[in-house]
Amino acid sequence: MKKKVISMILCMAMTGAMLAGCGSNNGDSGNTAATQVPEATEAARETEAAKETEAIAEDTDNAGESYTVFLITMDQMDQYWKNIDNGCLEAVAELGNIDYKWSAPDVKDDAKQIECINNAVAGGADAILLAANGPDAVTVALEEATAAGVKIIYVDSAANYPGEATFTTDNKAAGKTAGETMLEELESKGITSGNIGIVNVNAATASCVAREEGFREAFEGTDFEIMETQYGEGDAAKSKDIASAYITQGVVGIFGANEGSSVGAGNAIQESGDDIVGVGFDTSDTISELIKGGYILATMAQNPDIMGKEGIFTAEKVLKGEALTEIDVDTGVSVLMAGDF
Amino acid sequence: MEVSKKGIKKILAIRGMGQVLTVTVGLIMLCIVFGILNPAFFSGRNIGNLLRQIAPILLIGIGQSYVLITGNIDLSIGSVVGMSCMISATLMTKGVNPWAAVLITLIASLVVGFINGHLVATCQLPPFIATLGTMTIARGIAQIVNGNYNTDSIGEGAKRFRDFFYYGKTLGVYNTILIAIVIWLIFNFLLSKTRTGRHIYAIGSNVEAAKLSGVSIVGTTVKVYLVSAFCSFLVGIITCATAGMGTMDAGNSYEMYAVAASVIGGVSTLGGQGILLGTVIGASIWGVLQNGLQFAGAPVAIRNIVIGIIVVVSVLLDVVVRTGKFKKKSK
Numbered sequence: 202m203k204k205k206v207i208s209m210i211l212c213m214a215m216t217g218a219m220l221a222g223c224g225s226n227n228g229d230s231g232n233t234a235a236t237q238v239p240e241a242t243e244a245a246r247e248t249e250a251a252k253e254t255e256a257i258a259e260d261t262d263n264a265g266e267s268y269t270v271f272l273i274t275m276d277q278m279d280q281y282w283k284n285i286d287n288g289c290l291e292a293v294a295e296l297g298n299i300d301y302k303w304s305a306p307d308v309k310d311d312a313k314q315i316e317c318i319n320n321a322v323a324g325g326a327d328a329i330l331l332a333a334n335g336p337d338a339v340t341v342a343l344e345e346a347t348a349a350g351v352k353i354i355y356v357d358s359a360a361n362y363p364g365e366a367t368f369t370t371d372n373k374a375a376g377k378t379a380g381e382t383m384l385e386e387l388e389s390k391g392i393t394s395g396n397i398g399i400v401n402v403n404a405a406t407a408s409c410v411a412r413e414e415g416f417r418e419a420f421e422g423t424d425f426e427i428m429e430t431q432y433g434e435g436d437a438a439k440s441k442d443i444a445s446a447y448i449t450q451g452v453v454g455i456f457g458a459n460e461g462s463s464v465g466a467g468n469a470i471q472e473s474g475d476d477i478v479g480v481g482f483d484t485s486d487t488i489s490e491l492i493k494g495g496y497i498l499a500t501m502a503q504n505p506d507i508m509g510k511e512g513i514f515t516a517e518k519v520l521k522g523e524a525l526t527e528i529d530v531d532t533g534v535s536v537l538m539a540g541d542f
Numbered sequence: 543m544e545v546s547k548k549g550i551k552k553i554l555a556i557r558g559m560g561q562v563l564t565v566t567v568g569l570i571m572l573c574i575v576f577g578i579l580n581p582a583f584f585s586g587r588n589i590g591n592l593l594r595q596i597a598p599i600l601l602i603g604i605g606q607s608y609v610l611i612t613g614n615i616d617l618s619i620g621s622v623v624g625m626s627c628m629i630s631a632t633l634m635t636k637g638v639n640p641w642a643a644v645l646i647t648l649i650a651s652l653v654v655g656f657i658n659g660h661l662v663a664t665c666q667l668p669p670f671i672a673t674l675g676t677m678t679i680a681r682g683i684a685q686i687v688n689g690n691y692n693t694d695s696i697g698e699g700a701k702r703f704r705d706f707f708y709y710g711k712t713l714g715v716y717n718t719i720l721i722a723i724v725i726w727l728i729f730n731f732l733l734s735k736t737r738t739g740r741h742i743y744a745i746g747s748n749v750e751a752a753k754l755s756g757v758s759i760v761g762t763t764v765k766v767y768l769v770s771a772f773c774s775f776l777v778g779i780i781t782c783a784t785a786g787m788g789t790m791d792a793g794n795s796y797e798m799y800a801v802a803a804s805v806i807g808g809v810s811t812l813g814g815q816g817i818l819l820g821t822v823i824g825a826s827i828w829g830v831l832q833n834g835l836q837f838a839g840a841p842v843a844i845r846n847i848v849i850g851i852i853v854v855v856s857v858l859l860d861v862v863v864r865t866g867k868f869k870k871k872s873k
Contacts, residue, residue, distance in 0.1 A: 429836075429841060460692075468785065
């Protein structure tokens with residue numbers, strides 16, 4: 202009982218600190234909150250009603266209905282994440298009542314992404330647009346965020362935890378499209394059998410694993426044999442070594458499952474001078490060069506800007522309490538070939 | 543006959559040659575096994591690729607071996623590789639002449655080595671901590687130079703640069719391989735035939751004794767870290783040439799590959815022991831496993847397990863061989 206009272210007081214203090222609204226302080230108190238389980242969360246729920254009324258009071262003091270929305274991606278390295286951010290910024294400019302921040306770990310890492318989520322919650326997020334690093338690792342952090350009243354919307358890749366809405370590329374379907382693109386090209390060249398190599402990122406990135414699944418599916422029932430998948434960690438140099446080894450073993454096609462993998466595959470095909478069909482995933486300056494040079498046939502371009510834009514619009518709707526018409530949206534891929542650049 | 547016998551004896555008398563011979567046998571066995579599993583392993587094309595994969599590991603292995611022999615460690619290798627890759631690529635995408643970009647990158651990398659050396663020798667920081675710090679800083683620089691993004695393609699203008707460091711051949715051998723051989727010859731000579739080389743071993747064997755004999759601890763330590771930074775710089779440039787772009791996490795965990803290559807080849811992490819010939823074999827075993835297991839169609843998880851086992855076993859084997867010898871002698 203005593204404990205409960207103490208944690209209650211702590212929570213009140215924390216709520217106060219949050220409303221005072223200084224970024225770094227919030228981060229600290231957020232971490233304490235995370236360790237104060239489970240009494241603290243219980244107490245937090247009890248005080249939630251009070252908090253919300255206070256928050257609304259604060260909002261009206263400031264500038265009408267304004268919401269804080271965080272975008273949390275897997276890292277900030279790829280142009281891809283920047284494109285989601287661009288989509289978000291576009292929507293934010295259009296709406297005008299969103300206080301928007303983009304945060305991400307420096308490298309793809311579950312623990313670091315959990316920290317980002319905790320910090321966003323502590324930083325007063327009303328909604329989080331999340332590109333989940335792995336399906337299960339971040340679920341506990343998301344439970345805590347939801348308990349604190351934060352709405353979760355997935356962009357790019359979802360976790361195994363119910364969110365308000367999901368805007369992703371159906372990676373399996375996209376992988377299948379990649380496979381079909383390669384198959385079509387091979388058949389048009391009169392090739393009906395042979396080995397095909399896959400350069401993937403690692404076995405833990407769900408989106409890339411799904412692409413591979415779809416890709417393999419496209420070749421079911423044909424005489425082509427898909428070889429053991431190799432992982433290059435998305436590093437273009439490592440992926441190039443892998444692709445070169447595939448070529449030495451005699452492949453007719455190579456699939457790169459993300460940007461780095463595709464660049465590696467393209468460089469290896471260019472160097473070998475062999476007639477090998479390369480199909481990539483994602484877009485970048487280097488990939489488009491390789492496609493223009495004829496070393497990669499096509500790449501699957503996702504629509505990250507749409508994910509970001511729709512994500513922000515949806516966050517605003519959810520926070521206003523409006524009903525959503527669609528909650529699981531495939532933002533699709535476009536097959537880009539030499540003529541598209 | 544006399545002469546050749548003497549020659550063999552002389553070779554065997556070199557300190558550390560024992561383990562080198564043991565792991566060389568291991569390397570040959572590995573190659574035979576992979577060759578049987580998939581004859582394409584021995585195709586001319588694969589051998590070219592394989593040697594080109596070994597080259598960067600050998601280069602960072604040389605750097606790490608120098609540092610390890612003085613009884614220190616350099617954890618910043620992987621990050622300096624990333625930094626070198628990103629700085630050179632960023633400059634090239636901004637239109638800087640590739641060779642000027644290489645020169646600027648060289649200077650930046652050597653600064654890291656210089657700082658490492660002074661943190662360890664002048665400021666007396668534990669090498670693990672000092673280079674852990676510079677490791678993070680160098681990775682941060684790699685991320686910041688192009689505003690936290692991988693660079694665009696370095697383009698057609700850099701074709702000669704890319705050929706020089708990776709895609710081109712001289713006398714039928716890939717340039718990357720030749721670069722590694724030249725660097726190895728230079729640094730092997732420095733380590734085994736010069737006074738600086740003897741100082742490096744002296745520091746690793748006994749710092750106090752070396753100091754009392756008039757060896758400049760600071761000077762020598764800074765030199766080995768400069769060597770390490772130089773080797774990392776080269777690998778970064780090669781990585782950039784390979785990919786045709788700069789990736790921020792290039793060289794991730796290469797410092798550990800370098801430790802593995804050195805240690806498999808008989809360089810002691812306690813200092814004072816090891817020869818660069820061992821590092822060649824260590825790097826080759828590493829490369830052969832990476833390449834050979836792909837040819838054998840083994841899943842990556844299996845590859846990691848096998849590599850880990852080989853690192854431990856090769857060092858264990860050396861310990862057993864040596865203690866066995868000691869016992870015989872004492873009896």
